[in-house]
Amino acid sequence: MSNGFDATRLANSATRALRAYDPGHDLPALRKHFGAQIAELGSNENPLGPSPRALEAMRNALKESFRYPDPRGLALKTALAEHLGVDVERIALGNGSHELLILLAQCFADAAHSIVYSQFGFAVFPIATAAAGAQPICVPALPHDHARAPYGHDLSTMLGAIHPDTRIVYLANPNNPTGTWFEDTALAEFLANASRDVLVVVDEAYHEYVDAPGLSSALRFSDEHPNLIVTRTFSKAYGLAGLRVGYLIAHASVVAVVERLRESFNVNNVALAGAEAALADGEHLQHSREFNNAEREWLRGKLESRGYRCLPSQTNFLMIDLGGDASALERRLFERGVIVRPMGGYGLPQTLRISIGSRDENERLLQALP
Ligand SMILES: Cc1ncc(COP(=O)(O)O)c(C=O)c1O
DSSP: OOTTOOGGGGSOHHHHTOOOOOOOSOHHHHHHHHGGGOEEOSSOOOTTOSOHHHHHHHHHHHTTTTSOOOTTOHHHHHHHHHHHTSOGGGEEEESHHHHHHHHHHHHHOOTTOEEEEETTSOTHHHHHHHHTTOEEEEEOOOOTTOSSOTTOOOHHHHHHHOOTTEEEEEEESSOTTTOOOOOHHHHHHHHHHSOTTSEEEEEOTTGGGOOOTTOOOGGGGTTTOTTEEEEEESSSTTOOTTTOOEEEEOOHHHHHHHHHHSOTTOSOHHHHHHHHHHHHOHHHHHHHHHHHHHHHHHHHHHHHHTTOEEOOOSSSEEEEEOSSOOHHHHHHHHHTTEEOEEOGGGTOTTEEEEEOOOHHHHHHHHHHOO
16 A cells, blocks of 8 residues: 555665666466476576585585674685685675676766666666666677677777776676677777776676687786776576675775675575585586587577577577567467567567576477477
């Protein structure tokens, strides 16, 4: 009951400009409806699930649930520091990398600043910008028929879009929802020409799947460029999306600023234990990567042989471009229990984003397609 009261008008101006996250389909209800026949190909999760070692560690950590988690997450950060070969002071943990992307804008930008990102870049970038009250500079993406990265980031135009008041540039490499990427040489040139007073955030949520020649990680440039921030996650190749653990690697002074605003217990004790054990299970990660990359290229072959245009991808999903409105196709798949992600909200209504599922799910997708 509203009683004539509406708190919207009391919200601050940044929040008034935002809309609540659109969760898409009601997945719990769909799981009940379709049972084992559902193919969940909408959220870029790892169909192999978490490492058994992570499951075991999480079960043990449950016993400590009556305690607050370690607010510094030191055991996980130490393991990450060793894994990445960086000092522990250069790592911050997030409740998913989503939280960190938002925190960075909140900590470093406000109404006096602009933030640069690409059209068709990851959806959280404009939200982080709006939540900080900063001015968005959305740079047109590469054209749909670009040979290497259709709809991808146009780094040279993005560089030219940086203003004197720009505080942050968000780049996703590879990018969601396009799956496209840019090579290390392009990033090196971007960093060499960007002012040190602009924080360059490279979102590497899909890094573990990357095997393209010419692409390694932005981390290789972090010693030379203290304004570079890399974000990563345990949600994708590590198979822990439900746990919500992400991290960033940055100059220690960037981490120190983020720590001022980070909620002290943002990563719970089960998540800390699960992520640490997952990091130690290189075999499961390797298996996830090999399964995904082989399955993705198998699915690409099947789709292309049936006339669907698939964009290049270094991720655990494929974007298909129908050249015309994709909503009827999405509806058809949905009715058959195959859940994929329509892209109208991104301004790409002619495309669908399809996560790589188990072989069984991928076959159900192929059966459901006209
Ligand atoms: C490019 C990209 N960055 C970041 C995220 C956020 O991941 P999480 O908050 O689960 O770490 C996602 C999730 O889909 C993503 O696709």
